[in-house]
Amino acid sequence: MDRIASFSIDHLKLELGLYVSRKDSRDGLTVTTFDLRMRRPNREPVMDTAALHTIEHLGATYLRNCPRKDEIVYFGPMGCRTGCYLVMFGDLTSKDVYDLVLNMCRFIIAYEGDIPGARPAECGNYLDQNLSMAKYYTRLYLDALEHSPHLEYGK
Numbered sequence: 536m537d538r539i540a541s542f543s544i545d546h547l548k549l550e551l552g553l554y555v556s557r558k559d560s561r562d563g564l565t566v567t568t569f570d571l572r573m574r575r576p577n578r579e580p581v582m583d584t585a586a587l588h589t590i591e592h593l594g595a596t597y598l599r600n601c602p603r604k605d606e607i608v609y610f611g612p613m614g615c616r617t618g619c620y621l622v623m624f625g626d627l628t629s630k631d632v633y634d635l636v637l638n639m640c641r642f643i644i645a646y647e648g649d650i651p652g653a654r655p656a657e658c659g660n661y662l663d664q665n666l667s668m669a670k671y672y673t674r675l676y677l678d679a680l681e682h683s684p685h686l687e688y689g690k
Contacts (some may be wrong), residue, residue, distance in 0.1 A: 537558065544688055546576040549656035551676060552685025553629045553636055565626040566608060571636060573676040582684040585621040586668035588612070588660065589650055590643060593669065594619065596651040596669075603635055628684035640677040644670050 540557055549572055551569045556570040573590075574581055582590075595610045598621070610624040623632065646666070679685075 541570075547578075549576050549688070550683075550685045551575065551679035553633060553680060553687050554686065555627070555629055558626060560626075567623055567625060567627040569611075569621040569623070569627075569632060569636075570618060571621055571676070572618040573672055576615065576617045579617075581605065582672050583665065583668060584616065585663045585665035586672055587616055587619075588668035589664045589666055590619065590673060592650050592652050592658075592664070593643045593646055594639050597639045598635075601635065601638070633680070633684070635684070637680060638678065639675050640680070643673045644677065646670075670685070 550574050551574070552570075554570040554572065556568040558568070559566045591612050598604065598607045598610050603623075604658050606623045606625060608624060610619060610621050611678065621632070625631075636679070650664045650666065652658050653664050655661050
């Protein structure tokens, strides 16, 4: 089997950042997958599932309602719990979505109230939510992006 691209990245050197993970094209349409790396792999504790689940619900809610909502394909957590993937239509760079990701983070940090989609009929694990920890991890990530942005692997 071919080794997939994400396994070729040295996770021992990955910093918090916003990276292009891959680009896929077919029939003239390009889709770009972004790696929103919120924890340093193998050097920091991973996010707890409840916090990451809340980031997923709030991030997806923001992205599917923002001015660029028609470009959004998917937003969701990485299995390793060190970040999230954002998939968008277009041949994009990290700089193209930098402000979008900053605004999503600000939305999560400022959010108060019931978590969207956190009801039994809407979610398969609706009780597994933690807003305060979601805000904590998102605040750390936003600070890293604003003060020391890593927008390319290894840079």
